[in-house]
Amino acid sequence: MFPVKRRFARCCAIFGAIFGALFLAAPAAAQSIVVDLSTREVAISTGFTGAELLLFGATEGSGDIVVTVEGPRRDEIIRRKERVAGIWVNGASVTFEKAPAYYRTAASKPLDEIAAPAILEKLQIGSDRIDLFTRTAGDAASVLTFRDAFIRTKKRQALYSEDISDLKIIRGRLFRSTIPFPVNVPIGTYQVTVHLFKNGQLVSSEKTPLTVQKVGLEAQIYDFAHDHAAWYGAIAIAIALMAGWFAGVIFRRA
Amino acid sequence: MQIYLPIAEMSLNALMLLGLGGMVGFLSGMFGVGGGFLMTPLLIFIGVPPAVAVGTEANQVVAASVSGALAHWRRGNVDFRMGIVLMIGGFIGSTLGVSLFTFLRGIGQIDFVIAVSYVLFLGIVGALMVVESVRAWFRSRNPSAPRRKLHYHTWLHGLPFKMRFRRSKLYISALLPLGIGVFVGILAAIMGVGGGFVMVPAMIYLLGMPTSVVVGTSLFQIVFVTANVTFLQSVNNQTVDIVLAMLLVVGSVFGAQIGARVGSRLRGEEVRIALGLIVLAVCARVAWTLVVTPDNLYSLGIGGTH
Numbered sequence: 173m174f175p176v177k178r179r180f181a182r183c184c185a186i187f188g189a190i191f192g193a194l195f196l197a198a199p200a201a202a203q204s205i206v207v208d209l210s211t212r213e214v215a216i217s218t219g220f221t222g223a224e225l226l227l228f229g230a231t232e233g234s235g236d237i238v239v240t241v242e243g244p245r246r247d248e249i250i251r252r253k254e255r256v257a258g259i260w261v262n263g264a265s266v267t268f269e270k271a272p273a274y275y276r277t278a279a280s281k282p283l284d285e286i287a288a289p290a291i292l293e294k295l296q297i298g299s300d301r302i303d304l305f306t307r308t309a310g311d312a313a314s315v316l317t318f319r320d321a322f323i324r325t326k327k328r329q330a331l332y333s334e335d336i337s338d339l340k341i342i343r344g345r346l347f348r349s350t351i352p353f354p355v356n357v358p359i360g361t362y363q364v365t366v367h368l369f370k371n372g373q374l375v376s377s378e379k380t381p382l383t384v385q386k387v388g389l390e391a392q393i394y395d396f397a398h399d400h401a402a403w404y405g406a407i408a409i410a411i412a413l414m415a416g417w418f419a420g421v422i423f424r425r426a
Numbered sequence: 427m428q429i430y431l432p433i434a435e436m437s438l439n440a441l442m443l444l445g446l447g448g449m450v451g452f453l454s455g456m457f458g459v460g461g462g463f464l465m466t467p468l469l470i471f472i473g474v475p476p477a478v479a480v481g482t483e484a485n486q487v488v489a490a491s492v493s494g495a496l497a498h499w500r501r502g503n504v505d506f507r508m509g510i511v512l513m514i515g516g517f518i519g520s521t522l523g524v525s526l527f528t529f530l531r532g533i534g535q536i537d538f539v540i541a542v543s544y545v546l547f548l549g550i551v552g553a554l555m556v557v558e559s560v561r562a563w564f565r566s567r568n569p570s571a572p573r574r575k576l577h578y579h580t581w582l583h584g585l586p587f588k589m590r591f592r593r594s595k596l597y598i599s600a601l602l603p604l605g606i607g608v609f610v611g612i613l614a615a616i617m618g619v620g621g622g623f624v625m626v627p628a629m630i631y632l633l634g635m636p637t638s639v640v641v642g643t644s645l646f647q648i649v650f651v652t653a654n655v656t657f658l659q660s661v662n663n664q665t666v667d668i669v670l671a672m673l674l675v676v677g678s679v680f681g682a683q684i685g686a687r688v689g690s691r692l693r694g695e696e697v698r699i700a701l702g703l704i705v706l707a708v709c710a711r712v713a714w715t716l717v718v719t720p721d722n723l724y725s726l727g728i729g730g731t732h
Contacts, residue, residue, distance in 0.1 A: 220430040221437045249727045251534050259542075259716045262534045262725070321724040328722060355430075355437045390432040397433060397664050405660030408668050409653045412489035412675065419679035420493030 205231050205378045207366045214353055214384040216391075225351040225382075227364065234344035235370040236279070236286040238297055241351050241382075243274025243331070244360030250322045266308045266318040273358035275299050275332045278339045278349045287372050295367065295374065299323050299332045330354040359384050433667035434478045440673060446472075447486075447677020454490065454678070455685025456692070457701040458641065460648065461678065462487045462619035467544060467708050474670070476537045480527070480618030481665030482674075484655040487620040489675040490682070491648045498642025505593035505639045509646040511600050512625075515607020516614070516651035523615025524658040531663065534727060541712050543617050548709035551623050555702030563695040594635045594643075603633060607647065615655050620648035623705070 207229035214223050227239060248271045254263035277298050279286060286292075293301050304319055326332035331354065339349040351364070362382040368375045386394050397404045429440040446468060454461030462483050469479035498504055530536040585599035606628045610621035625644045629635045635643070660666045689697060 216430060218430055219428060221428050246728060251725050251727065253720055253723045260720060261538050265534060325722060325724045325726055356435065386432065390430055393432040393668060397660065401661045401664060405657035405666065408485050408660060408666050408671065409488060409656050411668065412485050412671065413492050415675050416489035416492030417496065420496055423683045
């Protein structure tokens with residue numbers, strides 16, 4: 173059994189340590205960035221035709237800003253069509269494991285003026301530098317061809333994008349950028365990362381999560397179709413039978 | 427008015443979909459066909475993923491054929507015995523078809539197989555229709571030409587398990603309608619159609635059924651087979667989009683009524699020639715997508731394991 177005083181002393185010591193750590197850490201975070209999004213949830217509902225988010229924030233001291241947005245990672249397969257007897261058929265394919273479904277880079281100026289390629293590579297900034305792994309057998313050159321085609325196809329679908337002129341810095345401190353989401357945006361958790369560079373070196377990074385989800389009736393239908401597939405099928409049949417029967421009744425009277 | 431389709435995961439104009447349903451409904455009412463063979467390719471042309479187009483269309487055909495089936499039932503134009511044998515075959519075929527569909531989807535060949543099936547069957551059926559109705563049209567102008575025999579006896583009539591189909595005035599092997607049912611069931615699952623365009627000629631020319639019961643019996647079995655396809659596609663592939671199906675149903679029931687009224691004023695042979703030409707046009711359009719060099723050779727899909 174410890175005396176009350178000693179217990180109090182121990183609490184003080186623990187709090188002191190925590191506060192100390194916070195204050196000691198403060199100088200490093202002095203170069204910090206404050207970021208926020210116009211919304212942290214992109215809702216896909218009946219009228220959804222795509223969305224645009226506003227990202228804004230401030231830095232302490234001037235520098236270059238790079239924003240990356242990474243969508244949920246999943247295995248994606250890319251197939252190449254080949255001509256067989258005059259007809260185009262899907263032929264060779266490569267599966268990229270845990271590839272980001274969505275990826276965007278926005279920067280205040282061209283990336284190569286912000287930092288050295290090695291640094292960008294390490295941070296995976298720019299869609300050409302994303303790590304894509306595959307276990308599909310094949311020589312390096314052909315995997316590379318598929319990798320390029322993968323990024324190109326994603327860009328055509330507006331799921332991968334790069335916009336260098338988009339990020340505006342106001343008076344060297346405030347910045348803002350838009351994040352566009354096309355109508356085919358995959359659902360899941362997204363990670364928004366804001367990097368602050370000074371003289372070619374990374375000074376600070378700030379991460380913010382973001383969710384893209386279906387809401388309302390659309391979400392209920394989608395979830396129901398996946399979680400209760402048999403019931404969904406039965407209900408689809410029942411609705412169709414009723415609609416057909418009902419139409420017959422109406423027009424027989426008319 | 428854009429509407430987001432939860433299963434197709436895309437946004438389309440609701441009025442356009444109603445209009446599309448109305449247009450196909452008009453043609454199907456006029457020609458007395460289900461319309462699935464027109465609707466599925468059209469959905470694919472406007473960008474709906476082929477797998478979703480096929481699954482959803484099966485659901486729409488349930489609605490489109492049930493009112494027709496009920497109307498024929500009331501008039502006594504359904505041979506239930508024949509319908510049930512066809513339906514059992516259809517259940518077997520559509521179950522096999524959906525498994526095949528799931529397998530082909532897994533290996534990335536479903537879009538290709540859907541397109542090839544369309545080219546093949548629309549090409550054959552369209553050509554036969556046009557040839558047959560042009561002949562009939564000439565015969566009607568020249569009545570002295572020799573008539574064809576009503577039906578031929580072939581090895582098909584020597585098969586075992588003979589059954590009596592009183593309503594159709596037939597005594598034939600049950601294996602024959604069962605086999606037709608299986609075959610049409612597979613087509614229904616892969617092409618997203620009712621299969622009437624194959625079923626009706628098969629009933630007339632292979633089984634030798636009287637024309638009065640052909641359409642009613644075919645509709646009767648189509649309701650059950652497309653219901654089975656809807657169920658299995660929902661369970662195996664989650665490719666049935668209720669929102670899309672309902673928009674198409676609403677459009678098509680109205681279109682079908684107007685079409686039926688217009689169709690009744692036209693001559694049989696001319697209607698069949700027109701239908702044959704439409705079938706051939708759809709066939710040519712699908713064939714074109716297979717032959718023309720795609721603007722992007724690469725396509726993306728979500729990998730097998732998540």
